[in-house]
Amino acid sequence: MTRPVGTATRGTTNPNRLRRMDRWIAAVHGPALRRCDRPTAVDLGYGAAPWTTLELLRRLRTADPRCEVVGIEIDPARVSAAKPYEREGLSFRHGGFEIPIEPAPALIRAANVLRQYEEGDVASVWARLCGRLAPGGLLVEGTCDEIGRRHVWVALGPGGPRTVTFAARLGSLARPSDLAERLPKALIHRNVPGEPIHAFLRDFDRAWATAAPYASLSARQRWITAVRALGTDWPLSDDSRRWRQGEVTVEWEALAPRSG
Structure with missing residues (x-):
């Protein structure tokens, strides 16, 4: 196996932290998920605990009950800790920006992942992740505060960035x-x-x-x-x-x- 691409995040996570992003994804990207033969989403860099990955599965299934979610973490210890939470439609895998799954996902969510990188690194990471999307797929990359009151994210397709969303309590x-x-x-x-x-x-x-x-x-x-x-x-x-x-x-x- 090749070494995963990227570096580990701080791992900070809290239940419901990403609810605003998830709610938007389910509403806006739901029709595209329903058009997929096998709607698969990736939660990239989910952190020290898998709470937000479990929540992503539950929220996406309000848009399409067939959705599957794969949590990907570059820290193998975090993957091992998440394995007991696996169930039908939910799995965890060691990896990074290379997104080591097949078939290509319809959605990649990367929340609070790129804050530790340099601004000059962003374009290449975006391009790499968008290159792993299925046709019509979506990358959602952004940042929120610790309890999800304030959140800003960019939505990207295989052709690059499309929109910026601002969300707040x-x-x-x-x-x-x-x-x-x-x-x-x-x-x-x-x-x-x-x-x-x-x-x-x-x-x-x-x-x-x-x-x-x-x-x-x-x-x-x-x-x-x-x-x-x-x-x-x-x-x-x-x-x-x-x-x-x-x-x-x-x-x-x-x-x-x-x-x-």
Whole structure:
């Protein structure tokens, strides 16, 4: 066997940490999973405990009861610790960015994996992972806080990045730019004047401030109002059904880092 590609993460994990990402995947990617002959998902770098992998299986099966999930970890001790949790449709395997499974997966989820890498490494890792996807497959790569209140992820297909999604527990959000600390590695160092992500978060904060009167109705109504205003200047790819969940998804090209 060849050595797995990548390095071990810190392993931090908590139950329900990735619920916002999973909920979005099941809703948005569910139709593509249902079109697969064998819908298989990979939870890449699940950490020291397999809780989020078990949860991914349960949530994907709300979209398609045939879904199978493979947890992949570069640390063999973590794989051994997860083996007792295996059951029908759920398995754990030693590996890394090479994704050592067949057939190719319809989904790869890589949450809180790339934060320890350099920004310059991201494009090659994305390309490697996207190259392992089945036709029509999806890579979801992003970062969240320790208990899943704030989360930002990039969705990619075999052709590269498509969208960026921002998701939050609205009751704990002072302003949208609080999500900046959870930007994926491809964007977190670009949150500076002159970069699109900085302009987006600036405009989002302004729309949030203008929508302040709606806070008397609920944080959700304030978010929806702010996002609707934001959509006049930024290409959003979702609608109020997702906004009500405390999410907003933006086309990648609008937020992609400037060269240099």
